[in-house]
Structure formats: structure tokens, C-alpha cells
Amino acid sequence: MTAILEIRDVDKHFDISGSFIDQLRISHGKLNRKKTVVKAVNNITLDVQAGETLAVVGESGCGKSTLARTVMRLYRPNKGEILYKGERIDNLSSAKMRPYRTRMQMVFQDPYASLNPRMTVRQILEEPVRFHNPGLSRAEVHDKVAEVMTQVGVDPAWATNYPHEFSGGQRQRISIARALVVDPEFIAADEPIAALDVSIQAQILNLLMDAQEERGLTYLFISHDLSVVEHISNRVAVMYLGCVCELATAKELFSNPKHPYTQALLSAIPKLGGEAGNHIRLSGDVPTPINLPTGCVFHGRCPHADERCMREIPMQRTLDNGTIVACHGVEEGRI
Amino acid sequence: MRSRWQRFKDSYMLHSFLNDRVALTCFIILAVLMFSAFAAPIIAPHDPYNSSTIDIMDAQAPPSWSHDGDSEFLLGTDAQGRDMLSTMLYGMRVSIIIGIGAVCLQAFLGIVVGLLSGYVKRLDNVLMRIADVQLSFSTYMVAIFIGAIVQTAFGVAGYEKVAVPLIIVIIGLAEWPQYARTVRASVLAERKKEYVEAARVIGLSKTRIMWRHILPNTLSPVLVISTVQVANAIMSEAALSFLGLGMPVTKPSLGSLITAGFEYIFSGSWWITIFPGILLVTLILVINLLGDWVRDFLNPKLYKG
């Protein structure tokens, strides 16, 4: 297996301090300029292997969407490199990026906001095809769109309708079709089923899995639903406050979680026949990504935290079973 | 698979329009007014622009139904002996052309500025400050300034020729910030939506996303203010004419007709001012009522107070 996407030491910080005037603060009788920075993604290193589904899980606000958007070059990383099949793409101009736009696509969370309400389904789906293949004839574009619509399970006869005439599940199918029309190799799916009815979720998930099988797609699948992740993914990366704390195969992660945060996360899933009372309760709240804790970002809530954890940022280490963990406790063998 | 026309016929918009008596009545009145204004050269009984057909001896003839009225002049004549009805129709045409022209210019400037400042962060501050400065000058100041320059440059006779485009430019320049602000606010709301990100992931250029994806989604508020702005522009023109900065009496708009008649109102020739006044008020009223309907329709959440 080769890595299709490599994320190397990527940081993404947002400056939310506003205009110059808003940045001025008076403290200790002096006027100084203070910037407020949201550290949404910090030092993330990840590989996505060709053909796999790598899931990224973590609670709300931990930077999952920011990571996906940075990979898709909707944001430029502040630091680090992103490589697609060995080529750096994080510093390309939009024109140089264009060929990659057909190879990497994205599916969004909200099927109500991700389709332009003023365009018919046909216009929405034809636009990417025309844009990337200006040489195609009208009929060829038409056929391509009809083929993909059939694949995602939307009758091509509905192509002249506007998005608001469809249900949430159908819209998400159209949204997936828009990603598929350019024949990508890699799709970043940002919580593609989170906004849907439970009854529809399974259908969309199956659609994604069928498309993967037919087209040999690679997924970066973002979710906070652990049961979905267990079902769909080959490997799982667990994020907390913009950092990856554990990266393992789905089987290892669910049977043998290493990182204290992963353990707490998994203990929260209700299990059939599991003994009651083994739920690990975390104390405290998630700190804001504006004032990141020193050392391990999890130390304020970790039952195993010690003095070193508050001081030193844990490095990622690969264990014997292939799991990658960033934790002093695991490294020292005390967890 | 329905055609556009069928879609329109079945649409909620048409349904709601046909069931709103006020909107429907206003629309019919407006349609009649617009038609008679633009068909004035055909339907008007006299040609007020052709001085050879005007006889000063007919001046200040009262409306035909009063006891010394002349049946040739239905609504009487003005101080120069022009048929009031014909002059009003021609005048309304001038007013409407100026109103629509000025709004087109405002909308064009405002949409371009609003799009740019909403979508290109670097330009936002500069453009919005320019808009603030522009808003802080009143229309009349701009008009007095430009009007004075042009009148001295072209002379009174030349001014007559350039008056219509000039007033369009004045009112257009004075009020574009309304559009710029409205468009900017909706661009800021739209650009955060995921369909814009999807368009960027496809690789479309900024310009294309701005014009083809964001702009169509900001047009409903533009439509809402446009109707009101047309009425406002017609009013502004009338006010400018009243101050002597608008259309000359030889090529009058409704505003300059009112002004011209104002001098005679105390000598008993009330019709010279009152008829164009009623027509102007009716025109403004129906446009505003239609604008209200458009606003309520496009923004049903708004409380109808």
C-alpha cells in the first residue's frame, strides 16, 4: 500500500482578532496589540493509504472539519506540508491546483447548504464536468451526468429540478454525485450523514461504500459517530483539541484502545451485553483552542496525568501492533 | 420535466400575487400608467414638444368639464397653452425613464461594489468607507454641484439636451451605497455556505464564483429595494425639478410640471399643478405598494406590522 495523501506537521490557526483597532488592548497602563488566534489544528501528521477509508473522529470543535478543509486547500496551512501522491500541494497556486481538483473532491455535511439553491441539479452536476473537460460535447456531458446520477440513485429525469424540491437524503446523493462526476480518486467526506435521518443514514453509507468499491476510491471520512466509524473504516484517527492522539486500525482501536482519551471515548458507547459501570467519566471541560494547555492537550482531564504531561508535548510513537499513540503514559508503560 | 412557463404558472409566487387584491390592483394601475407613458406619442391628443402646434392663446384653459372649458383639452392647458393630458403623459415618460435609468445605474454600481467588498477582504474597508462618504453627501448637494458645472459648460440650451442622462447619473451616483450595503450583507452571509466551498473545491475561479454562484443568491434583497428605489428616484427627480435643477420646462417631467404650475395656483389655475401632482402620487404609491408585496413575498418571516 502506498500513501495517496500525506499530511506532515500541519498547523492551521485562525486569526479572529478583527481589525487593527480591535486588537488594541490596554493592560498595566500600556497600550499593546494583542492577537486572538484559534489553534484549530496543531502539528498533525497523517498518511492516507490508497484505497482505504481513514476515519477521523473526535468531539465537536476538535478541528476535524478544519483538517479536511485544509487538505482540500480551502484553507492554506500555517505550517507543514501536504503531499498528494508524493507531490506537494499546499503551496500551489489555484491554477496549478486545478488538475488536483478532479482527483480530490469533498462531500459536505449539510445537504441543505451545500447545493446552490439557484441552480438546477443539471447545472450543478454539469458545471464541474464542463469546467474540467472543455472539449466534451453537449451530449457527452449529458451522458456523463446521467450516468453518475443513476449510480447515486437519483433518476436523471429529475435533473431539471431545483435542490429544494428534493429530500435531505436525495440532496446528499446529488452532493455525492457532484463529487463523483469528475472521477476523483480521493474524497474527503465531512460528516456526510450527520445531518440526515437515521433511516436514511444507512442508505447513504452504503452508497459511499458501493462507490468506493466500484471506483477504487480513498476516503477521509470525518465523523463523530463511533458505530458508523467502526462499520465503514479501515483505520481511525482520534483527534482532541486539534491534535491526533491515536491512529490505529479500526479493529485494534475498538478492541484495544491505548490512549486515555480513546479509552474514555469508547467507554461511552453503550454495548449490548457489556457490563455496566465501566464508563470512564472525564472531569472538566474541553479547553478552548484559543488558550491551548501546555504539554499534552489532554492533561487537564486525563486520569493518568503527571508532571511531565503538563510540561512536555507527547510525540507520536508507533507501538508493536502498529498503533500510533501520542502519550507519555503509554510510552512509559504506566497505562 | 416542466418548462419555465409551466413552473411559473404553478408557482406559489403567481398564486400569492393573484390572491392579493392590493398587489393586483397596483400592478394593473402601474401597467396602465407605464403603457400610456410609453405610448404617449401615439395616444396623446397633442404633441407638447412640437412648438408649432402650441398656441399661446389657449393658455390656462380649464379642464373641459368646467363651464368655460374647451372640449379639445380634457384636463385643460398649462401656462404655455400645452394640453395638460398630453404634457403629463410625456412628462410621466420622462419621470419613469429617469427613475428606471437611475436605479439601473445605482444597482450596477452598488452590486459591483457590494460583491467586491463582500468577497474580497482587502477591498472591504476601502469600498465601504467610500460608500459612507457618498451617503453622507445628500443627493441634492451632488445635484447642485454637478448641475451647476454642466449648466455653465453647456449653456441653457445645451443643458436641455443632456438633462435626462445627467439627472440619471446624478441620482445614480448619489444612491448606489444602498445597494452596495445590501449586496455586501448578503454576500457575507452567502459566502460562508457550503455550496461556495463546493464551488471552490471544483476549482472555479473567484470571479466565476462571485458572479455565477453568489450573485444570484443575493438578488432577492436587491429586487426588494429596487422597487422602492425606483419610487425614490422619481421623487428625487421631482424634488430636483422643484429646485430648478431637474428637467427644463420645455421637456418637462412630472416634477417640473408641478413646479411650473405652482406659480399659477393662486391665480385660480389649480389644474396645472394638481393633475401632475395626483399622477405623481399615484405612480409612487402603486410602486411602493408593489414593493411591499415583493418584500413580504420574498421574506415571509417578516412581521407585517
Ligand SMILES: Nc1ncnc2c1ncn2[C@@H]1O[C@H](COP(=O)(O)OP(=O)(O)OP(=O)(O)O)[C@@H](O)[C@H]1O
Ligand atoms: N473559519 C474559521 N474562523 C475562525 N475559527 C474557526 C474557523 N473554522 C473553525 N474555527 C474554529 O476552529 C475550531 C475547530 O473547528 P472545526 O469546525 O474544525 O471543528 P469540528 O471538529 O469540525 O467540529 P464539529 O464536529 O462541530 O463539526 C473551533 O473552535 C472553531 O470555532
Ligand code: SF4
Ligand atoms: S500524555 Fe499524559 S496527560 Fe496526555 S494522555 Fe498521556 S498520560 Fe494523559
Ligand SMILES: [Mg+2]
Ligand atoms: Mg465539522
